[in-house]
Amino acid sequence: MNFKTIAxxxxxxxxxxxxxxxxxxxxxxxxxxxxxxxxxxxNGRTFVRGMRxxxxxxxxxxxxxxxxxxxxxxxxxxxxxxxxVDTHTQYCAAGMPxxxxxxxxxxxxxxxxxxxxxxxxxxxxxxxxGRKFPPEDELWPxxxxxxxxxxxxxxxxxxxxxxxxxxxxxxxxxxxxxxARYLERYTKxxxxxxxxxxxxxxxxxxxxxxxxxxxxxxxxxxxxVAEPETCGGPEDRNPIVNGRITTVLPNEK
Amino acid sequence: MHRARILxxxxxxxxxxxxxxxxxxxxxxxxITITGAVKEFQWVNPHSWIQLMVADDKxxxxxxxxxxxxxxxxxxQGWKPKTIKPGDKITIVSxxxxxxxxxGSFISGTLEDGTRLGGSPTGN
Numbered sequence: 283m284n285f286k287t288i289a290x291x292x293x294x295x296x297x298x299x300x301x302x303x304x305x306x307x308x309x310x311x312x313x314x315x316x317x318x319x320x321x322x323x324x325n326g327r328t329f330v331r332g333m334r335x336x337x338x339x340x341x342x343x344x345x346x347x348x349x350x351x352x353x354x355x356x357x358x359x360x361x362x363x364x365x366x367v368d369t370h371t372q373y374c375a376a377g378m379p380x381x382x383x384x385x386x387x388x389x390x391x392x393x394x395x396x397x398x399x400x401x402x403x404x405x406x407x408x409x410x411x412g413r414k415f416p417p418e419d420e421l422w423p424x425x426x427x428x429x430x431x432x433x434x435x436x437x438x439x440x441x442x443x444x445x446x447x448x449x450x451x452x453x454x455x456x457x458x459x460x461x462a463r464y465l466e467r468y469t470k471x472x473x474x475x476x477x478x479x480x481x482x483x484x485x486x487x488x489x490x491x492x493x494x495x496x497x498x499x500x501x502x503x504x505x506x507v508a509e510p511e512t513c514g515g516p517e518d519r520n521p522i523v524n525g526r527i528t529t530v531l532p533n534e535k
Numbered sequence: 536m537h538r539a540r541i542l543x544x545x546x547x548x549x550x551x552x553x554x555x556x557x558x559x560x561x562x563x564x565x566x567i568t569i570t571g572a573v574k575e576f577q578w579v580n581p582h583s584w585i586q587l588m589v590a591d592d593k594x595x596x597x598x599x600x601x602x603x604x605x606x607x608x609x610x611x612q613g614w615k616p617k618t619i620k621p622g623d624k625i626t627i628v629s630x631x632x633x634x635x636x637x638x639g640s641f642i643s644g645t646l647e648d649g650t651r652l653g654g655s656p657t658g659n
Contacts, residue, residue: 354557354559355559356559357557357559358557358558358559358560358561358633359559359560359633360560360633360634361633365559367557368556368557370556371556371557453557508605508607508608509580509605509606509607511580511581511605512580512581513556513581515580515581517577517579517580517581518581518582519582519584519600519602520556520560520581520582520602526560527556527557527559527560528560529560529600529602529632529636529638531598531600531636531637531638532586532598532600533598
């Protein structure tokens, strides 16, 4: 038996061992720990560069973000000339990367070939069957992008590309370009906590990768997952009218 | 009594609420207090509402709309679909609509017997 044969045999055993590693138990209903915002707020001054926790925007995107913050604060103000309405409201969907930290329930459906992350009425499809991303000419920007993943021991590593540009990443107009890539590393660090270490790269908007960590906490056993929020139905009294959030009173229906 | 649970959950409310839209139509810098009789408790998706009949300065009955959180969020804060019923007298503290119409976003309520009801429509 030569060296090459031995090396191949070792590799084969290693691969078999890796494939036979049982997948982690992530069952249950989970909630984002702490604020759902991606930006950490220090001293209440979320909007002041340097006082808030990134993202490391370049000057052009920082300027755009700062300007849009003012418009966003007035998205329901009837007297403000050009309000900016949250894309979550516009699409009735959070999309990526906001799905990393929302105030909604999370469920992780883990199978060998695919993991689903269910958040409110949205589903993230993370393929772990070894596939690559679709070819460039078959990609287009979508709300949740295209995700592939793989397991490194008990950590699910997820890469997401081709996300629709301009989606708010939290309740502020924190946005990225369609060139952004989202890398997440999900690990269950104790019985009731999943950690997600996130790195966002975007050559268009960022001067360097933006990294942060979020956590999900498991709710008590037996919890019924929340009824997904609906938008635009007859009982939704907060339609977007003329580019701003409104409130419909009973005698105005 | 489940109302006791509502009180216990009061201080956790903000972190549990829902958030598919902003509450920027309300003036979060202001609070108002109104007292009236519940006309209807709308336990509906996406957001629940308390319809409240309140006497204005001239004694005319005005219908107020108080926006709350989603049904599931409310449930987890201790509310139930029949926690308040038509005819219940309640005092509500809310953030008022910016445009002056008879509406607000719920902060807290107090029933005639002194029971405090918590909750918050915002949070994200």
